[in-house]
Amino acid sequence: MKRNQINRLKMRKQMLALTALLLTGVVWGAAAQTWNEWRDPEVNAVNRLPMRSSFEAGERLSLDGVWRFMWVRDASDRPEGIWRTDYDDRAWGTMPVPGIWEVNGYGDPIYVNVGYAWRGNFQSDPPLIPDAENHVGSYRREFDVPESWTGKQITLSIGSATSNVYVWVNGRFVGYSEDSKLAAQFDVTKYVHPGRNLIAMQVFRWSDGSYLEDQDFWRLSGIARGVELRARDRAHLEDVRITPSLDASYRDGELRVETTTTPQVRALTLTLRDAAGQEVASEKLTPVKGTAATTFRVADPAKWSAETPNLYTLEIAVSDGRRTTETVRQNVGFRTVEIRDAQLLVNGQPVLIKGADRHEMDPLKGYVVSRERMIEDIRIMKELNINAVRTSHYPNDPLWYDLCDRYGIYVVDEANAESHGISYGVFGEKALAGNPAYAKAHVERSSRMAQRDKNHPSVIIWSLGNEAGMGPNFEASYRWVKEYDPSRPVQYEQAMAYKPEEGIPYTDIICPMYWDYDRCREYCESNPTKPLIQCEYAHAMGNSMGGFDLYWDLVRKYPVYQGGFIWDFVDQGLARYEADGRVSFCYGGDYNNYDATDNSFNNNGIIAADRSYHPHAYEVQRQYQSVWTTPLDLTQGLVEIYNENFFRGLENYTLDWELVADGRVVKRGTVDALEVAPQQRRMYDLGFTETDIPEEANEVLLNVAYRLRNAEPLLEAGFAVARQQLVVRAYDFAGHLDAPAVERPVEITTWERGTRVEGDCWEAFFSRDGFLTQYRFEDRDLLAEGASLRPQFWRAPTENDLGAGLDRKLSVWKRPAMKLESFDKAVEEGVAVLTARYTLPEVGASLTLCYRIDGAGGMEVTETMEPGAEAAPDLFRFGMTMEMPARYNRILYYGRGAHENYADRLSSADLGLYDQRVSDQYHDAYVRPQESGTKSDVRWWRVLDTSGSGVEIRSDAPFSASALPYSTEALDVSNFPPQQHSGPLQPDGRTHVNFDLRQMGLGCINSWGELPLEQFRIPYGDYTFRFRIEPVVR
Secondary structure (H helix, E strand, O other): OOOOHHHHHHHHHHHHHHHHHHHOOOOOOOOOOOOHHHHHOOOOOOOOOOOOOOOOOOEEOOOOOEEEEEEEEEEOOOOOOOOOOOOOOOOEEEEOOEEHHHOOOOOOEEEEOOOOOOOOOEEEEEEOOOEEEEEOEEEEEEEEHHHHHOOEEEEEEEEOEOOOOEEHHHEEEEEEEHHOOOEEEEOOOOOOOOEEEEEEEEEEEHHHHHHHOOOOOEEEEEEEOOOOEEOOOOOEEEEEEEEEEEEOOOOOEEEEEEHHHHHOEEEEEEEOOOOOOOOOEEEEOOOEEEEEEEEEEEEEOEEOOOOOOOEEEEEEEEEOOEEEEEEEEEOOOOOEEEEEOOOEEEEEEEEOEEEEOOOOEEOEEEEEOHHHHHHHHHHHHOOOOOOOEEEEOOOOOOHHHHHHHHOOOOEEEEOOOOOOHHOOOHHHHHHHOHHHHHHHHHHHHHHHHHHHHOOOOOOOEEOOOOOOHHHHHHHHHHHHHHHHHOOOOOEHEEEEEHHHHHOOOOOOOOOEEEEOOHHHHHOOOOOOOOOOOEEEEEOOOOOOOOOHHHHHHHHHOOOOOOEEEEEOOOOEEEEEEEOOOOOOEEEEOOOOOOOOOHHHHHHHOEEEEOOEEEHHHHHHHEEEEOOEEEEEEHHOOEEEEEEEEOOOOOEEOOOOOEEOOOHHHEEEEEEEOOOOOOEEEEEEEOOHHHHOOOOOOOOEEEEEEEOOOOOOOEEEOOEEEEEEEEEEEOOOOOOOOOOOOOOOOOOOEEEEOOOEEEEEOOEEEEOOOOOEEEEOOOOEEOOOOOOOOOOOOOOOHHHHHHHHHHHHHHHHOOOOOOOOEEEEEEEEEEEEEEEEEEEEEOOOOEEEEEEEOOOOOOEEEEEEOOOOOOOOOOOEEEEEEEEEEOOOOOEEEEEHHHHHHOOEEOOEEEEEEEEEEEHHHHOOOOOOOOOOEEEEEEEEEEEEEOOOOOOEEEEEEHHHHHEEEEOOHHHHHHHHOOOOOOOOOOOOOEEEEEEEEEEEOOOOOOOOOOOOOOHHHHHOOEEEEEEEEEEEEO
């Protein structure tokens, strides 16, 4: 028989045995540890209890706190006998539980995206694990068991141990567990006694299970979630399964309740209560052989959705026939999930998934994420209109799901299965997905997740894992989950290219990563049978998210395209405080010079690690909003309001509007009563007419904001859930470069070292190479000493630029040589005209700078570039740059703001009049220095001192500008060694002013090669930038 046939038979036998084991709940036991468990992929647990739904029951004794702790670098050096009651641990250190070793002084954090943490130091060869650098942490502590617990079942729960855990109590081996993101629970009744007890644990940095935990995040070790003991009466609920459903009209509901109990249970009383605590239904059940079930039928229950997270409570009172031994409560949401006509439906509606991927990560504590941090994350999601989260790439803390149930977040619950380092894009036997030795582990990680989280209404989709190839092990996982829970769809990205001839049978959703706009459009127009929801898209790394609005143009156009999950929600940076108190966020490679690293690639957040907003968060907020305004007749104040929600009207919103002329509000009002049903449109008269629009205004805009009338959970009354800006009268740039009529003399003097142009109270000096090097007005220097006004073609590369190699591909534009060919000077009709002509030999272009300086000291400048015959790379920007003294520390401008914005990231940046400080322009929370601070569609731009004096720049077309306390060179990480950070940046005593005809967009399709769309790039070619710069005096 051929080897592959033998392997298939072996795999089939193993899968049959595995299914029997999972369904029966039987666990393999052993009298003592063999020390082979951590190297045997077919041993994932010893004496571990079967997984059940998460619920509170019994008496709790927390073991969180400070434990005695010993850490060793190599696994073979781990201490022996730590379980002994007479073991002397007085020389040990301490460790908080929960707590991560690497942020508490033991070992270094490692970040790699592709490949295992030992990459480059040890050859991946599953299930073999290195001994060297396989750190082991040993834990010990004492605890007291109350006398009242005698006769009860006592269980130990270790919420999350990476990568495994051995457990002993009072010198006896209790058990072993792998899967670092699901709890390890053990029955310790026979190991403990009233009074003082001892628990000991050993946790290995790596085990055979680590081959399935190759996620794109910090590789840390320790105990990330709480440790506790529970004491429960012998008569107790073992598990409950709650399955809601709705009738064909999605009006009336049913609640199927299935229970398993211990043999001592004689009766169960089930009571369903609404949000007010009122009884809705109840029933008494008598278990037969430990099981009992019923179905509640409820007329028109309040439905659960992310928009309307209505919860009921199911109370289960357990009786041993004499008394109630415990009462268990579970939150219940009436909702259905199905796929029909190539759409994902929640309660019959094709909801839009406005999602984000989220790692469990805290900037100070690593994997340890507090309840307060979780609530903060959900509050920010609500603020940013994020309605869905993918638990990338593992089951989260059970509390997270309770909070998502309560506050309304759709959840894609993902199993802890990723073997990216050896299996990504690999099918069959060459992947762990086809390795029989890992068959049990694959199915177990999906099944235990489903068993734990099955009752949460927020969980609408199961995900089998991430970037782990495809093969029989995932086939078995899919079948197990679908059979166990047919009420939810199952997805897995790697299954999309697997067995297409069978209709891609192992994912219910087309859930790709980083499809570009054309690929999404092609799928939507291919007569698809499954919904398209990208499991990862819009890579939000650094200064990014350009073109995000284009994805949502497609989502709102094609019904089959229902959204996706931005990669990702929050930067993974670990905080480090600089000497001056500023914070830097550390990334891969910051902790030593020998571990593998993928550098800053773990900082891709919509928000920063400290949960402050990145500027692109506002773009997400705008595109994800669910109320939209369309102009009907703005001269009469008529608009149409569209409610994009599927389940809630706009009754709790008010509409605040402002009529703005040239940046100044001329009229405002409020629409108090908004009655727009879900998915409906309605016309409203805002209450202004053409007579309210100033005739003399150059530009007139209508700003609208939809605010909460009454507070909602985590959001205060008055919070703006949606904003928009509509154009009533477009800006007219005609005459923008006109100079005021001045009859003051202008004088040109040529010297050996340059040329002076001067008037009554001002002077300008041009160097011999034709650049403006001094600009002085009323004894105030407008240019810093040694500075000049020069052409600018380069920007400090963004993370997306670096990922696409643009720092190398476009490097000719970084400091291009400019050879002066001629420099002409003359006074024409009272205006000084200076024209400098250059060649750029490295690209073959010619460039001309023409200055027209009037008697008041204002100058009109024309920058013109003509390409040569040979091809040259794209430009980052075409514009000018200059340095001003640091006292010019304020900008006042009319353009887009208030946050930074770029050609392909404008939708959230409204036109307005903004007054800001130069010191606030660079976004310090970018992990690495890069381009920042640009404002687009500028009408005019002033850089001023505290008295209001400085310069004003205008153009004959919209332009972009920035004013920063740092130079482009200082922000360009390609100029420096690796491991640069924004935290240590220090102002250099100058204000660096950049202003451009055009600057390249940012892009967001991915951060490893994709460019911004063509319309947002700057190809080598003919460009002319006309602008006027003049002194401002107050």
